[in-house]
Amino acid sequence: MSDFLSRKDILGLRDFTRQEIELVLDTAASMEDILQREIKKVPSLRGKTVVNLFFEPSTRTRTSFEIAGKRLSADVVNFSAAVSSVKKGETLLDTARNIEAMKPDVLVVRHSSSGAPHFLARHLSVPVVNAGDGRHEHPSQGLLDLYTIRKVKGRIEGLNVLILGDILHSRVARSDIYGLTTMGAKVTICGPSPLIPREYQALGVEATWDINEALRGKDVVIVLRIQLERMESSFFPSIREYVRYFGLNRERMKLAKEDAIVMHPGPVNRGWELADDLADSDVSVILQQVEAGVAVRMAILYLLAHVREEVES
Amino acid sequence: MSDAPVKVIKGGVIVDPEEGEKEGLCVVIEGGRVTGLVPPEEAPAGEGVEVIDAEGLHVLPGLVDLHVHLRDPGYEWKEDIQSGTAAAAAGGFTSVVCMANTDPVNDDPETTRYIVERAREVGKAKVYPVAAITKGLKGEELTNMGELLEAGAVAFSDDGKPVASALILSRAMEYSLMFGAPLILHEEEITLSKGGCLNEGKMSTRLGLPGIPASSEICAVARDIALAEYTGAKVHIAHVSTAGAVEIIKRARERGVAVTAETAPHYLTLTEEATEGFNTRAKMNPPLRTERDREALLQALAEGVIDCVATDHAPHEDLVKECEFDVAAFGIIGLQTALPLTLRALESAGKGVKELVKVMSYNPSKVIGIKGGKIEKGGPADITLVDLSREWVFTEDVNLSKSRNSPFLGWTLKGKVVLTMVDGKVTYREESRVR
Numbered sequence: 001m002s003d004f005l006s007r008k009d010i011l012g013l014r015d016f017t018r019q020e021i022e023l024v025l026d027t028a029a030s031m032e033d034i035l036q037r038e039i040k041k042v043p044s045l046r047g048k049t050v051v052n053l054f055f056e057p058s059t060r061t062r063t064s065f066e067i068a069g070k071r072l073s074a075d076v077v078n079f080s081a082a083v084s085s086v087k088k089g090e091t092l093l094d095t096a097r098n099i100e101a102m103k104p105d106v107l108v109v110r111h112s113s114s115g116a117p118h119f120l121a122r123h124l125s126v127p128v129v130n131a132g133d134g135r136h137e138h139p140s141q142g143l144l145d146l147y148t149i150r151k152v153k154g155r156i157e158g159l160n161v162l163i164l165g166d167i168l169h170s171r172v173a174r175s176d177i178y179g180l181t182t183m184g185a186k187v188t189i190c191g192p193s194p195l196i197p198r199e200y201q202a203l204g205v206e207a208t209w210d211i212n213e214a215l216r217g218k219d220v221v222i223v224l225r226i227q228l229e230r231m232e233s234s235f236f237p238s239i240r241e242y243v244r245y246f247g248l249n250r251e252r253m254k255l256a257k258e259d260a261i262v263m264h265p266g267p268v269n270r271g272w273e274l275a276d277d278l279a280d281s282d283v284s285v286i287l288q289q290v291e292a293g294v295a296v297r298m299a300i301l302y303l304l305a306h307v308r309e310e311v312e313s
Numbered sequence: 314m315s316d317a318p319v320k321v322i323k324g325g326v327i328v329d330p331e332e333g334e335k336e337g338l339c340v341v342i343e344g345g346r347v348t349g350l351v352p353p354e355e356a357p358a359g360e361g362v363e364v365i366d367a368e369g370l371h372v373l374p375g376l377v378d379l380h381v382h383l384r385d386p387g388y389e390w391k392e393d394i395q396s397g398t399a400a401a402a403a404g405g406f407t408s409v410v411c412m413a414n415t416d417p418v419n420d421d422p423e424t425t426r427y428i429v430e431r432a433r434e435v436g437k438a439k440v441y442p443v444a445a446i447t448k449g450l451k452g453e454e455l456t457n458m459g460e461l462l463e464a465g466a467v468a469f470s471d472d473g474k475p476v477a478s479a480l481i482l483s484r485a486m487e488y489s490l491m492f493g494a495p496l497i498l499h500e501e502e503i504t505l506s507k508g509g510c511l512n513e514g515k516m517s518t519r520l521g522l523p524g525i526p527a528s529s530e531i532c533a534v535a536r537d538i539a540l541a542e543y544t545g546a547k548v549h550i551a552h553v554s555t556a557g558a559v560e561i562i563k564r565a566r567e568r569g570v571a572v573t574a575e576t577a578p579h580y581l582t583l584t585e586e587a588t589e590g591f592n593t594r595a596k597m598n599p600p601l602r603t604e605r606d607r608e609a610l611l612q613a614l615a616e617g618v619i620d621c622v623a624t625d626h627a628p629h630e631d632l633v634k635e636c637e638f639d640v641a642a643f644g645i646i647g648l649q650t651a652l653p654l655t656l657r658a659l660e661s662a663g664k665g666v667k668e669l670v671k672v673m674s675y676n677p678s679k680v681i682g683i684k685g686g687k688i689e690k691g692g693p694a695d696i697t698l699v700d701l702s703r704e705w706v707f708t709e710d711v712n713l714s715k716s717r718n719s720p721f722l723g724w725t726l727k728g729k730v731v732l733t734m735v736d737g738k739v740t741y742r743e744e745s746r747v748r
Binding site: 014091092093111113114115116118119133134135136137171174197198199200202203 | 515519640
């Protein structure tokens with residue numbers, strides 16, 4: 001197994017190989033060791049600059065990347081731009097080229113347009129990390145989910161995973177699906193029928209609208225957040241009916257395997273997609289996901305900004 | 314380049330939409346008209362006669378494109394009448410029909426006259442303007458159709474913006490009956506397609522982009538054919554992209570509804586897969602669909618259910634095309650790649666150059682009621698010479714459009730236009746062949 005990523009950017013998990021995923025997860029494991037120490041900082045990225053270029057509001061992902069960069073001694077700069085202000089004549093590429101001219105070592109990009117980080121990666125020589133693009137992919141979330149599952153379950157291959165909720169609009173779902181299937185898990189998706197893509201087979205998953213059927217025999221249940229605007233645009237009629245047919249609670253969880261775990265990318269709408277008590281129960285690994293997020297993002301930055309440079313020189 | 318009073322095209326294979334390929338005849342041209350198809354020994358010779366050697370070439374009636382955005386007036390940085398018709402001539406077109414979504418919109422006789430006069434001044438192709446169905450393409454009030462036709466318009470279309478109101482479109486159809494000019498309909502049920510930027514299907518699922526469902530086109534075609542059947546108006550369905558729309562058109566034609574239809578070379582060549590990697594040069598409206606749709610379109614074209622191929626040539630500058638996929642402009646250029654791509658498609662369906670002439674010249678001429686589509690005595694000398702077997706690469710150097718938004722850049726294509734003439738006047742001549 002090689003110990004470096006032979007790619008410049010991390011844009012999505014669709015084209016990640018199993019070896020690449022394992023490399024990130026293994027690197028993240030050693031990063032987690034660092035996070036257990038009293039002094040949680042190593043000098044690996046000293047003198048490097050990571051720019052968080054966020055065109056969409058985000059506190060959690062941005063903070064996670066920021067802490068990850070700082071733990072590695074990188075200088076982390078946050079650049080937030082509203083897409084609307086970018087539209088005033090300055091193109092996305094202009095903005096990114098301006099940032100690139102300041103010589104950052106890694107660009108972490110979040111954007112509401114699917115494919116925006118890919119577009120930037122094509123035009124810039126600086127490594128680009130996709131921190132969420134539209135409804136396309138969120139690879140660092142996908143990797144931290146894989147990391148958490150591997151850690152709790154000891155493996156990913158052969159597991160039965162359910163992703164529950166708004167698959168159509170979810171970048172987390174796509175990255176999870178690509179990563180999980182590459183690692184040999186079997187993925188089922190479930191949600192209100194208008195929120196299941198018509199051509200879900202293109203994702204390599206099975207689909208059902210019946211939550212009871214969906215839960216049966218599952219090792220892992222990943223619950224997605226309800227977006228209120230989907231109700232407003234008639235993808236489903238009401239929260240009440242959503243909870244009735246798709247809300248995950250203790251009773252329903254009994255249909256899954258006895259040792260099944262519940263995951264959620266956060267923030268949870270308590271009592272909606274996930275029952276309050278279930279979110280806080282010991283089958284929930286939600287906080288472990290957040291913890292893993294820092295380790296995984298450290299691994300990503302390390303592999304792109306440090307190892308790659310070592311290999312090239 | 315001389316423009317002798319008499320020209321003789323010698324040695325080529327003349328292609329007729331009905332009789333097919335005819336060998337051993339020269340085309341004699343005088344005063345901008347074809348004055349005869351004669352054996353070589355009867356062809357005029359001597360001083361004042363230019364002989365065009367067409368040995369090894371096919372002699373086609375000039376191609377007619379029913380769907381072009383020349384962007385002039387108003388968007389001349391994307392294209393103008395000069396550059397657009399130069400690209401048309403290089404692509405073998407002698408006539409182009411240009412859409413009304415200019416700035417100002419072509420909803421006023423003055424704009425129509427400008428287009429006609431400017432095209433005449435440039436002299437690279439016959440340009441037939443399409444005027445808007447509704448003022449400002451707003452879908453609210455009808456344009457002065459009579460005056461627009463008098464000024465030179467040949468058809469009406471709100472292309473790019475479908476007429477949302479069934480009532481307004483129905484009125485437009487009724488009103489058009491007086492004149493007999495066709496309405497060219499961009500078929501899109503906007504409430505279904507809004508926000509979409511590629512086919513709703515496999516690629517929209519993988520790339521996480523909002524899709525445009527096939528049902529958007531199918532619903533609109535169904536509605537508009539119902540209106541056409543009811544009113545008796547002549548309608549032409551623009552850029553058909555779905556198998557579902559083909560089915561509806563087929564049944565309507567069987568019932569005798571006055572409906573014609575076009576598709577574009579890209580729908581016959583590519584599928585939604587071309588958007589892989591967020592390729593904005595594969596973004597157009599309607600979007601590229603599935604392989605099943607592509608095959609249905611091809612079959613419909615071979616069977617004559619779809620009677621025309623039109624380019625939907627839609628030039629855009631890099632600024633609005635080389636950007637995020639969802640905000641990128643819809644449309645691709647197509648004038649210089651249409652002939653080889655259509656030929657390739659037809660050949661894959663067991664058809665050939667005769668059908669090419671039908672769908673790219675003869676039938677389109679009939680749709681807008683112009684003379685053309687056939688090389689015959691007394692007809693206009695609108696002629697295209699093509700080397701059907703020659704392979705060439707479509708590159709930015711070859712491209713004559715002001716824009717370069719084509720998914721076919723870098724493609725090796727078979728079938729090269731060597732010479733184009735409009736009313737006997739050469740509008741394009743491949744330099745390397747000048748002897």
